[in-house]
Amino acid sequence: xxxxxxAAAVWVLAPLRAAAGPGGGSGSRAGEPPERxxxxxxxxxxxxxxxxxxxxxxxxxxxxxxxxxxxxEGRAAEAGRTSRGSSL
Amino acid sequence: xxxxGRFSLLAALVLALYALAAAALGGRAxxxxxxxxxxRALVAxxxxxxxxxxxxxxxxxxxxxxxxxxxxxVRDGQALGYDLTxxxxxxEGSLLLWALILxxxxxxxxxxxxxxxxxxxxxxxxxxxGVAAFFLFMLTAVTPPFVTAPFPPADxxxxxxxxxxxxxxxxxxxxxxxxxxxxxPFAIVVAxxxxxxxxxxxxxxxxxxxxxAWYCLSMGLMFGAKWSYVVLGWGGYWAWDPVxxxxxxxxxxxxxxxxxxxxxERRAMLQQWTVVLVVLxxxxxxxxxxxxxxxxxxxxxxxxxxPLGGYFLGFLALSMVGAFGLVAWRWEGLRSEHxxxxxxxxxxxxxxxxxxxxxxxxxxxxxxxxxxxxxxxTGRRMNVGPPFFDHVVxxxxxxxxxxxxxGPLLPWRRASAASLRNNFLAPGAVGIILAxxxxxxxxxxxxxxxxxxxxxxxxxxxxxxxxxxxxxxxxHGGEGPVRALAALVLQHRRRYGGYIVHLGILLLxxxxxxxxxxxxxxxxxxxxxxxVEVGEYRVRYDGLRQSTRSGTLVMTAALRxxxxxxxxxxxxxxxxxxxxxxxxxxxxxxxxxxxxxLYVTLVGWTAGGDATLRLLVNPLVVWIWAGGLVVTAGAAIxxxxxxxxxxxxxxxxxxxxxxxxx
Numbered sequence: 001x002x003x004x005x006x007a008a009a010v011w012v013l014a015p016l017r018a019a020a021g022p023g024g025g026s027g028s029r030a031g032e033p034p035e036r037x038x039x040x041x042x043x044x045x046x047x048x049x050x051x052x053x054x055x056x057x058x059x060x061x062x063x064x065x066x067x068x069x070x071x072x073e074g075r076a077a078e079a080g081r082t083s084r085g086s087s088l
Numbered sequence: 089x090x091x092x093g094r095f096s097l098l099a100a101l102v103l104a105l106y107a108l109a110a111a112a113l114g115g116r117a118x119x120x121x122x123x124x125x126x127x128r129a130l131v132a133x134x135x136x137x138x139x140x141x142x143x144x145x146x147x148x149x150x151x152x153x154x155x156x157x158x159x160x161x162v163r164d165g166q167a168l169g170y171d172l173t174x175x176x177x178x179x180e181g182s183l184l185l186w187a188l189i190l191x192x193x194x195x196x197x198x199x200x201x202x203x204x205x206x207x208x209x210x211x212x213x214x215x216x217x218g219v220a221a222f223f224l225f226m227l228t229a230v231t232p233p234f235v236t237a238p239f240p241p242a243d244x245x246x247x248x249x250x251x252x253x254x255x256x257x258x259x260x261x262x263x264x265x266x267x268x269x270x271x272x273p274f275a276i277v278v279a280x281x282x283x284x285x286x287x288x289x290x291x292x293x294x295x296x297x298x299x300x301a302w303y304c305l306s307m308g309l310m311f312g313a314k315w316s317y318v319v320l321g322w323g324g325y326w327a328w329d330p331v332x333x334x335x336x337x338x339x340x341x342x343x344x345x346x347x348x349x350x351x352x353e354r355r356a357m358l359q360q361w362t363v364v365l366v367v368l369x370x371x372x373x374x375x376x377x378x379x380x381x382x383x384x385x386x387x388x389x390x391x392x393x394x395p396l397g398g399y400f401l402g403f404l405a406l407s408m409v410g411a412f413g414l415v416a417w418r419w420e421g422l423r424s425e426h427x428x429x430x431x432x433x434x435x436x437x438x439x440x441x442x443x444x445x446x447x448x449x450x451x452x453x454x455x456x457x458x459x460x461x462x463x464x465x466t467g468r469r470m471n472v473g474p475p476f477f478d479h480v481v482x483x484x485x486x487x488x489x490x491x492x493x494x495g496p497l498l499p500w501r502r503a504s505a506a507s508l509r510n511n512f513l514a515p516g517a518v519g520i521i522l523a524x525x526x527x528x529x530x531x532x533x534x535x536x537x538x539x540x541x542x543x544x545x546x547x548x549x550x551x552x553x554x555x556x557x558x559x560x561x562x563x564h565g566g567e568g569p570v571r572a573l574a575a576l577v578l579q580h581r582r583r584y585g586g587y588i589v590h591l592g593i594l595l596l597x598x599x600x601x602x603x604x605x606x607x608x609x610x611x612x613x614x615x616x617x618x619x620v621e622v623g624e625y626r627v628r629y630d631g632l633r634q635s636t637r638s639g640t641l642v643m644t645a646a647l648r649x650x651x652x653x654x655x656x657x658x659x660x661x662x663x664x665x666x667x668x669x670x671x672x673x674x675x676x677x678x679x680x681x682x683x684x685x686l687y688v689t690l691v692g693w694t695a696g697g698d699a700t701l702r703l704l705v706n707p708l709v710v711w712i713w714a715g716g717l718v719v720t721a722g723a724a725i726x727x728x729x730x731x732x733x734x735x736x737x738x739x740x741x742x743x744x745x746x747x748x749x750x
Binding site: 005008011012013014015016017043046047049050051053054056057058059060061064067068071 | 099103106120121122124125128129132135292353354356497499500501502504507510511556557559560564579580582583
């Protein structure tokens, strides 16, 4: 039991030692993980796909369709820029 | 073994407190090693909780009467299945289950957040650790499950007989899955606020968790209603009991969130509102737990009077002050860039829907706590009963039903006269024709005619949505109707899953309307051989049978049902008396059809063999349970992600928080 507890303690505390060296790093400086960017892009894609369906079924006027589409594409472009920026 | 259980919980508490402190320090000082260590502490905490849970389950199954908890909830002769459900039938076990579920959720959330949103990790770990620490504190200091009996008895007391029912076996854990599930969206939102604002991605992540919690709450409420219907023998499924209300309030708020978050995603609006709803839903989940466990309000579902209330209230106050303080701090940053373009738009309909959901939640809250408030102010406890809730909530529910039909058909931004005509002509006609048909058929209850007509209208809107989508797909892709329908639903899972959920709610609404407005009830005493008419049924009483089995006396009224001269078969109603105490349970006689339920309860009997029976004909009750199944199907479709992201190796800069260490 004591051995198990000691092993657990070592495992829990191990990251402290690993991060204690130089370059401990900063989470806020970390790049945007690709999955996050993909999720952002995916959310825009979902919105665009829904908008296309609304447009095709006649639920959105032509003007609103163009305006909303431009907004979503702007968000997609922004996600793309962030993605490129993070990879620099 | 009891001491090992106690040690496990104490060590888990220490780990939770360490995780809380390490996450706070690691997040503040931007030390990823501390945050990873905190996350690992949560893994170890979960393992220790699982060990404690395993010890308690083993004690229950082995009927180890050296455990006070086992003595209180198990007895010889109790079915093994109920020995297992005894795990959550008592205060201590239910809190341990709560902690276990929270640990499972926390590990899943931490893993996914470390991969997708590492900046939120310290906050999420810290909040989950804080909530876990509270429950572990309760389990170690206030209501410990591993108390040993000083003089172990030869047999236990067993569970409350009312709980010995399959629906009650699954009702509490399902509800807990929902209640506890609300912690994760709360943790994500708080973490977002701590790191500079609830970013859109964070709120979307919270939405997935909220949808799961909402689904579990829905099913928990449904199972509880079914239990009430078949076990309590009063003929109803919802009584506005404080504990029922405790589960309903977070359901209402989370439903509001699931609608408002769509506006945030599509129109970048209502961000402040969605954040408030997440905090409120979590607060109500803790408030519900407080109601169930404090004994401050009497309820058929609640645990006995206990000292837990003060602790829960303190924790609730602390978490709400902290979270709303954060919201206030970040308020300006959460302000949306866009405003409503028109009152006739999908955004406006969804906003109104949110306001009504909140109004219902507030009404339920007020009615639930009114006895306590009145006692605090006047010194006299005054209760508001079902009539208060029915009178206030019913009109609001009708408005919600109307919005359920109107909202999805309105376009974003603004609706033109042409689009209104195009979208509402056919469903409106369905509603009007249905109303006229019902009036022509002799239905004279105006509320019911309105409710059914609105249901027809909403069903029409949903069918129209499906039909239009299929038509568009067929026009563009040349697919057959079935293939087009399947592809449509699969490609727009959230949207069409949501519509299917709406259909389920519609069935439920019709069931509630039918059974509330048109229920027929008779209370009669019959001699053997006599019959009684109720609704279109005739029920004949053939005599009383008495039997004993494992410490119980079972009285059975032998009944036979007929309809229009047709023999529908036996419909026995029973009452089981427990010889060891004052308890008794009811086995109703029930014949269910899509049209109505014939429901019989044995109320009493005489030595001469006469039986007093309560007979009800409850129309459309089956629609309620069918609605639950349809909601399940819709929610399942909505919960599956619309696309599975291809796995890529994440290239994390040196020193960044890495999920690999968790």
